[in-house]
Amino acid sequence: MSKKPLINYDYESDVLYIAAQKAVEEEFIEIAPGINVELDDKGQVIGIEILNASKCLRPIAEPLYKNMQMA
Numbered sequence: 001m002s003k004k005p006l007i008n009y010d011y012e013s014d015v016l017y018i019a020a021q022k023a024v025e026e027e028f029i030e031i032a033p034g035i036n037v038e039l040d041d042k043g044q045v046i047g048i049e050i051l052n053a054s055k056c057l058r059p060i061a062e063p064l065y066k067n068m069q070m071a
Helices: 053-070
Strands: 006-010 015-019 027-032 035-039 045-051
Touching: 015 053, 045 053
Parallel strands: none
Antiparallel strands: 006 015, 015 045, 027 035, 035 045
């Protein structure tokens, strides 16, 4: 895996996943409702999963989109 994070969005399940590094998930921690951080066997972050992503990120996405349109 490159050093850039891999971002995947599953439209059907409305889940956004950001992979930080390639590893086997050992556990996950829910840091906020619907936001999970996945950890490897050393406790290092390997990914972030955002459930109901379209609803969760709407307050952020809409202003960003509008700013992009004005640029």
